Amino acid sequence: QSVLTQPPSVSGAPGQRVTISCTGSSSNIGAGYDVHWYQQLPGTAPKLLIYGNSNRPSGVPDRFSGSKSGTSASLAITGLQAEDEADYYCQSYDSSLSVLWVFGGGTKLTVL
């Protein structure tokens, strides 16, 4: 069981908007720790998608956006494209654990 909870899968048709949630608790997201998102295309290493809750690194399309509120965070993808089909992971920090860094269980995005 991951400390951060993500839906195992989401899907959407090309052009649609999808959101992926990342639910934590008062010892991680709710404690004010930042949330970051990573995209893992099939057969490749993860890649940074969103950092500091809502910031996009250079080169990431503005179709991707992040937000955080309370004990949860969300990743939104608009104008869905076939190339967005991937696994998405949220990551934050947890003060109740022996190691600070924690990942969500991951969400598989299927583009229909």
Add this chain to the structure above:
Amino acid sequence: EVQLVESGGGLVQPGGSLRLSCSASGFTFSSYAMHWVRQAPGKGLEYVSAISSNGGSTYYADSVKGRFTISRDNSKNTLYLQMSSLRAEDTAVYYCVKDEKQRVGSSPIYYYYMDVWGKGTTVTVSS
């Protein structure tokens, strides 16, 4: 271009040992903390270990504490993960990851995140 190249993975018997290496280039290695993250076959990402920029502080997930040792050689731009008493559940792709620190505007607050990942090296623990 920032690059991280892992090596040292392979097949090892339960109870055995293995040392992973990560060669870094394209950035001032000695200025950044580094991480190891693993991914078991068909599973999600699992945090393994971290080390500060000068190697003075190390952190381990409970699942590897006492069995794995993270270290670095800043003169060689190389990160290591010494793994011992290996178990079947340690079977995974091991990623070397660079930490990044970015100031939030003009405030004294910083974002810390993992910005560059290597391609990974596969460790299989099996008899």
